Amino acid sequence: MGSKHLPPARGANQADVARRAGVSTQTVSRVISGQPNVRPETAQRVLAAVEELDYRVNHAASSLASGRSRILGLVVVSTNRYSSAALSVGVEKAAAEHGYTVATAAVADHTSAESVLQAFDRLEQQGAEGIVVGVPIPLESTTMRTRMSRMPTIRSEHAGFGEDAPFAVDQHTVSRLAVEHLLELGHETVWHVTGEESWQEAKQRREGWKDVLRARGIDPPPEIPGDWTPESGYRAGRTIAAIPDVTAVYVGSDEMAFGLLRAFHEAGRQVPEDISVVSVDDISLAAYAAPALTTVRQPFQSLGRAAALRVISRIEGDLEVDIPPTEPTLVVRSSTAAR
Amino acid sequence: MGSKHLPPARGANQADVARRAGVSTQTVSRVISGQPNVRPETAQRVLAAVEELDYRVNHAASSLASGRSRILGLVVVSTNRYSSAALSVGVEKAAAEHGYTVATAAVADHTSAESVLQAFDRLEQQGAEGIVVGVPIPLESTTMRTRMSRMPTIRSEHAGFGEDAPFAVDQHTVSRLAVEHLLELGHETVWHVTGEESWQEAKQRREGWKDVLRARGIDPPPEIPGDWTPESGYRAGRTIAAIPDVTAVYVGSDEMAFGLLRAFHEAGRQVPEDISVVSVDDISLAAYAAPALTTVRQPFQSLGRAAALRVISRIEGDLEVDIPPTEPTLVVRSSTAAR
DNA sequence: TTGTACGCGTTATCAC
DNA sequence: GTGATAACGCGTACAA
Numbered sequence: 141m142g143s144k145h146l147p148p149a150r151g152a153n154q155a156d157v158a159r160r161a162g163v164s165t166q167t168v169s170r171v172i173s174g175q176p177n178v179r180p181e182t183a184q185r186v187l188a189a190v191e192e193l194d195y196r197v198n199h200a201a202s203s204l205a206s207g208r209s210r211i212l213g214l215v216v217v218s219t220n221r222y223s224s225a226a227l228s229v230g231v232e233k234a235a236a237e238h239g240y241t242v243a244t245a246a247v248a249d250h251t252s253a254e255s256v257l258q259a260f261d262r263l264e265q266q267g268a269e270g271i272v273v274g275v276p277i278p279l280e281s282t283t284m285r286t287r288m289s290r291m292p293t294i295r296s297e298h299a300g301f302g303e304d305a306p307f308a309v310d311q312h313t314v315s316r317l318a319v320e321h322l323l324e325l326g327h328e329t330v331w332h333v334t335g336e337e338s339w340q341e342a343k344q345r346r347e348g349w350k351d352v353l354r355a356r357g358i359d360p361p362p363e364i365p366g367d368w369t370p371e372s373g374y375r376a377g378r379t380i381a382a383i384p385d386v387t388a389v390y391v392g393s394d395e396m397a398f399g400l401l402r403a404f405h406e407a408g409r410q411v412p413e414d415i416s417v418v419s420v421d422d423i424s425l426a427a428y429a430a431p432a433l434t435t436v437r438q439p440f441q442s443l444g445r446a447a448a449l450r451v452i453s454r455i456e457g458d459l460e461v462d463i464p465p466t467e468p469t470l471v472v473r474s475s476t477a478a479r
Numbered sequence: 480m481g482s483k484h485l486p487p488a489r490g491a492n493q494a495d496v497a498r499r500a501g502v503s504t505q506t507v508s509r510v511i512s513g514q515p516n517v518r519p520e521t522a523q524r525v526l527a528a529v530e531e532l533d534y535r536v537n538h539a540a541s542s543l544a545s546g547r548s549r550i551l552g553l554v555v556v557s558t559n560r561y562s563s564a565a566l567s568v569g570v571e572k573a574a575a576e577h578g579y580t581v582a583t584a585a586v587a588d589h590t591s592a593e594s595v596l597q598a599f600d601r602l603e604q605q606g607a608e609g610i611v612v613g614v615p616i617p618l619e620s621t622t623m624r625t626r627m628s629r630m631p632t633i634r635s636e637h638a639g640f641g642e643d644a645p646f647a648v649d650q651h652t653v654s655r656l657a658v659e660h661l662l663e664l665g666h667e668t669v670w671h672v673t674g675e676e677s678w679q680e681a682k683q684r685r686e687g688w689k690d691v692l693r694a695r696g697i698d699p700p701p702e703i704p705g706d707w708t709p710e711s712g713y714r715a716g717r718t719i720a721a722i723p724d725v726t727a728v729y730v731g732s733d734e735m736a737f738g739l740l741r742a743f744h745e746a747g748r749q750v751p752e753d754i755s756v757v758s759v760d761d762i763s764l765a766a767y768a769a770p771a772l773t774t775v776r777q778p779f780q781s782l783g784r785a786a787a788l789r790v791i792s793r794i795e796g797d798l799e800v801d802i803p804p805t806e807p808t809l810v811v812r813s814s815t816a817a818r
Numbered sequence: 819t820t821g822t823a824c825g826c827g828t829t830a831t832c833a834c
Numbered sequence: 835g836t837g838a839t840a841a842c843g844c845g846t847a848c849a850a
Contacts, residue, residue, distance in 0.1 A: 401767070
């Protein structure tokens with residue numbers, strides 16, 4: 141009652157703080173943003189006023205005045221693939237460390253150029269200053285390239301454009317680790333279950349797999365298509381189980397490997413006695429497959445971190461950031477054995 | 480050269496569009512926000528100008544002027560638990576449908592009141608109008624409650640405060656489905672591996688499990704502690720395998736169930752012949768465990784969606800939203816059998 | 819139906 | 835070291 145005519149209870153603003161501290165708004169602004177040239181005692185007074193009034197900067201106003209939003213856009217697939225989740229976390233952490241907030245836009249699993257472009261739009265509209273893309277993007281599309289050149293944008297899975305050094309996990313190395321491990325165990329050739337074709341990772345791994353085999357004078361067997369899901373792994377497993385003499389398989393993801401193991405089990409093919417299996421990712425359940433999966437670990441969180449740092453450094457222009465290594469490593473467990 | 484004195488290439492603004500279309504900024508604003516009372520031809524001219532100038536509204540300015548940010552905050556754990564990932568996707572989708580953007584703040588796994596409060600701060604500072612919390616929060620903390628009352632906030636796992644009707648997945652039902660299934664199969668009692676204690680879900684499930692047993696006149700055996708991870712499931716499995724006469728176990732998550740299965744396998748206890756196992760979540764790999772897991776599916780994505788819609792409707796005040804059901808369902812596979 | 823003028827809260831520029 | 839004052843770009847009474 142009676143409070144009806146009070147202005148809406150927007151929190152305190154700089155002017156309020158300034159009044160209370162007996163300084164100008166400018167000084168308040170300086171103190172808040174940690175600029176120099178403020179006498180310690182003045183700063184104290186301001187800080188006290190901030191505390192008492194429970195003041196917080198209005199992001200919209202700050203952003204409008206400075207032209208900086210400190211928002212990082214992130215595009216991810218709307219399915220909950222392990223890799224996306226881990227990547228997001230890495231991006232978020234790195235962003236937070238540098239005072240950025242992450243705005244997320246999810247796109248459907250099978251991404252079209254349009255859906256990604258729409259995600260870009262939403263993010264750009266929210267004022268994102270840079271974008272980390274965690275989904276496959278059709279680089280052939282010129283509109284896509286134009287859009288990507290408009291603000292710092294980086295695709296997490298592979299090298300950037302132009303001056304950007306490659307920084308993603310080297311999928312060629314991933315394949316090499318997997319295939320050489322199997323070859324060294326005495327297997328004569330290695331079959332490959334691929335990931336979803338639209339992902340660069342999938343292509344690069346397939347090429348890597350072929351290269352390693354050919355370098356040893358081995359003619360690569362036909363590839364078996366997969367789409368990252370355990371279901372597709374199961375189907376691939378049934379296909380492979382029907383082929384005699386297969387002794388070693390390199391699968392594009394741990395999730396598919398679970399499907400593969402089931403198919404082999406049903407077909408009476410023992411892993412690793414009859415067939416060895418190497419997969420990729422090292423998700424938390426990999427060690428709990430039956431048998432425990434030998435897999436090439438990908439440091440997704442580091443990758444997300446690296447992508448975010450890369451974009452932030454591009455936004456800030458000069459900032460030197462310490463980008464963590466994103467080397468894949470082979471984790472040997474029980475799904476592989478000597479021939 | 481020569482371009483040195485041009486203003487920074489900020490994109491076109493309303494004034495530019497207005498000039499180009501030969502109207503006032505007000506009219507542009509009206510057209511953009513789809514308000515009525517604009518002659519179709521005028522609107523056309525404006526739209527054309529927007530197109531030509533590639534104009535997009537400045538979110539910061541719009542937000543400052545209107546006091547609305549259309550940003551939804553989301554607090555999630557920084558580990559990549561399946562449930563969090565799925566929840567995020569649900570939130571994101573629902574938000575996008577209503578023109579909201581999601582700002583994410585990740586907090587460490589073992590959440591303290593401080594870390595959640597800090598996440599709130601970051602989100603609030605970004606101008607979030609409401610928050611969906613996907614991590615356990617200590618409700619005892621009065622500061623927490625105060626903060627939560629300051630803006631529409633909802634904890635995804637359980638009922639809201641005050642007038643809010645409960646809308647989360649009913650964990651009591653989850654337990655009932657799991658335990659009754661086992662009891663109906665003829666098991667005399669059911670053991671329980673709990674989730675991380677700080678999560679409401681874990682507590683509610685444990686209570687539900689006890690209630691169902693007691694309702695049948697069964698004295699609940701001691702609970703086995705877990706923390707959602709497969710490792711903790713493995714430890715729990717070893718503990719249980721050492722106890723004679725255990726024939727049925729209800730585990731708090733699929734991930735833990737994988738650990739449990741491994742421990743049982745190592746101990747020579749056959750599932751489901753010797754021991755039946757029911758878990759919770761129905762992650763994509765649940766069907767590919769050995770044996771395939773009987774589990775209580777939780778519609779996490781729907782849950783995220785529901786949480787987001789709930790918050791949005793509170794923000795908008797009147798908006799009637801269609802909140803999807805979030806009923807758990809029992810999925811029977813091969814990890815359970817009659818006694 | 820359309821335009822004018824002001825306010826939103828902050829930062830930047832330039833004096834002092 | 836500190837303070838006026840002017841943008842920043844949009845929404846919104848109010849006037850026309």
